[in-house]
Amino acid sequence: MYTIGQVSEMFGIPISTLRYYDKEGLFPGMQRTSGIRRFGEKELEALRVIECLKKSGMEIKDIRQFMEWCKEGRSTYSRRKELFLKQKVQVEAEIGRLNQILDMIKYKCWYYDQALMDGNEERVQAMKEEDLPEEICEAYRNTHRRKEDVPSKHVCGQEGILQAKGI
Amino acid sequence: MYTIGQVSEMFGIPISTLRYYDKEGLFPGMQRTSGIRRFGEKELEALRVIECLKKSGMEIKDIRQFMEWCKEGRSTYSRRKELFLKQKVQVEAEIGRLNQILDMIKYKCWYYDQALMDGNEERVQAMKEEDLPEEICEAYRNTHRRKEDVPSKHVCGQEGILQAKGI
DNA sequence: TCTTGACCTAAAGTCAGGTTTAGGTTCTAT
DNA sequence: ATAGAACCTAAACCTGACTTTAGGTCAAGA
Numbered sequence: 001m002y003t004i005g006q007v008s009e010m011f012g013i014p015i016s017t018l019r020y021y022d023k024e025g026l027f028p029g030m031q032r033t034s035g036i037r038r039f040g041e042k043e044l045e046a047l048r049v050i051e052c053l054k055k056s057g058m059e060i061k062d063i064r065q066f067m068e069w070c071k072e073g074r075s076t077y078s079r080r081k082e083l084f085l086k087q088k089v090q091v092e093a094e095i096g097r098l099n100q101i102l103d104m105i106k107y108k109c110w111y112y113d114q115a116l117m118d119g120n121e122e123r124v125q126a127m128k129e130e131d132l133p134e135e136i137c138e139a140y141r142n143t144h145r146r147k148e149d150v151p152s153k154h155v156c157g158q159e160g161i162l163q164a165k166g167i
Numbered sequence: 168m169y170t171i172g173q174v175s176e177m178f179g180i181p182i183s184t185l186r187y188y189d190k191e192g193l194f195p196g197m198q199r200t201s202g203i204r205r206f207g208e209k210e211l212e213a214l215r216v217i218e219c220l221k222k223s224g225m226e227i228k229d230i231r232q233f234m235e236w237c238k239e240g241r242s243t244y245s246r247r248k249e250l251f252l253k254q255k256v257q258v259e260a261e262i263g264r265l266n267q268i269l270d271m272i273k274y275k276c277w278y279y280d281q282a283l284m285d286g287n288e289e290r291v292q293a294m295k296e297e298d299l300p301e302e303i304c305e306a307y308r309n310t311h312r313r314k315e316d317v318p319s320k321h322v323c324g325q326e327g328i329l330q331a332k333g334i
Numbered sequence: 335t336c337t338t339g340a341c342c343t344a345a346a347g348t349c350a351g352g353t354t355t356a357g358g359t360t361c362t363a364t
Numbered sequence: 365a366t367a368g369a370a371c372c373t374a375a376a377c378c379t380g381a382c383t384t385t386a387g388g389t390c391a392a393g394a
Contacts, residue, residue: 003370003371004370004371004372005370005371014353015371016352016353016354017351017352017353019372019373020351020352020353023373034359034360034361035359035360035371035372035373036359036361036370036371036372037371037372048271048310048311049271052268052271052272052310055264055265055268056265056268056272059350059351060350060351074282074286074287077279077282077283078279078283080275080279081275081276081279081283084272084276084279085276087272088269088273091265091268091272092269094265095262095265095269098222098223098258098262099262101222101223101258102255102258104215104216104219105219105223105254105255105258106255108219108247108248109248109251109252109255112244112245112247113248115241115244116244116245119241120241143215143219144215170340170341171341171342172340181382182340182341183382183383183384184381184382184383186342186343187381187383191381201390202341202389203341203342203389204341204342226380227381228380
């Protein structure tokens with residue numbers, strides 16, 4: 001059994017946050033001795049799960065729901081599993097989005113490399129999409145096409161598609 | 168040139184948010200005709216960058232700084248590139264963290280699969296770390312070890328390391 | 335001309351997720 | 365037994381990122 005201060009140390013979470021979680025019902029049934037919270041293995045695992053679900057994008061009130069299911073016992077196993085499956089999809093989608101973000105960042109890094117080499121943005125701005133290096137072109141396409149756009153027609157005949165000056 | 172309503176449609180961003188971004192200085196030098204905002208290619212690209220930097224974890228005030236650098240011209244190319252390089256590191260780290268989250272989720276899915284099969288958590292709770300299936304064991308280790316823990320000693324002699332009941 | 339829809343501003347409101355404050359209690363070592 | 369560290373609560377406060385509200389302007393079609 002640990003005190004709130006020990007748990008705060010172990011997890012690197014402020015004491016105030018642990019008390020806040022408790023107040024929000026994230027440790028249902030936590031024991032106390034003369035008013036002082038006692039964190040056992042159950043609460044430590046709950047905390048790991050809280051951190052996991054929080055980072056997976058879940059809100060506190062939904063985490064509380066989960067903790068309540070845990071208290072209810074066997075009858076909620078499948079609901080709990082469904083919840084984790086749902087979060088799995090969410091996190092995988094988020095990773096996908098972050099990889100797109102990475103594409104934009106790679107394009108921008110390349111863009112400023114070019115601008116630094118040239119001393120200005122003129123050449124790189126005037127480049128057509130098909131003249132971009134393979135990898136950069138792919139990253140560019142991934143981040144500069146609206147959903148409704150058709151693969152190439154819309155940009156084909158243009159003189160320079162990187163028209164936005166100075167960004 | 169587009170109106171705020173058209174841009175809102177194109178990007179799926181509420182009008183109020185676009186006005187808020189403008190008020191926060193995220194479109195420095197945007198044109199207006201008799202008070203009405205005119206979004207050009209520059210602003211559209213700015214908006215793509217805003218979405219990118221926001222999702223990469225950057226705050227509005229830092230995005231404004233970037234936009235100001237853009238206005239300053241050539242002298243800030245290297246600062247702008249450094250910024251994207253920094254965000255690249257951040258996003259890669261975030262993807263790493265999400266993959267750990269995914270490990271925890273995989274472990275929990277497996278855990279509830281077992282509980283559902285057995286009708287209770289007893290067997291799965293009593294399992295030692297080394298008895299977990301390869302893949303699950305790896306996921307478990309990734310999410311249940313504090314930084315200061317030594318690889319195995321601390322858990323070796325224990326009777327059941329999955330002691331937390333009902334989570 | 336008049337109405338209607340799309341635009342404008344400033345200021346207040348909202349929300350999640352904490353953090354801080356003020357005042358009090360409990361544990362531990364001397 | 366007493367000081368100081370670590371704990372407790374309730375309630376107010378904070379932050380970032382919007383959103384809503386209230387009141388007004390502008391442009392195009394009937």
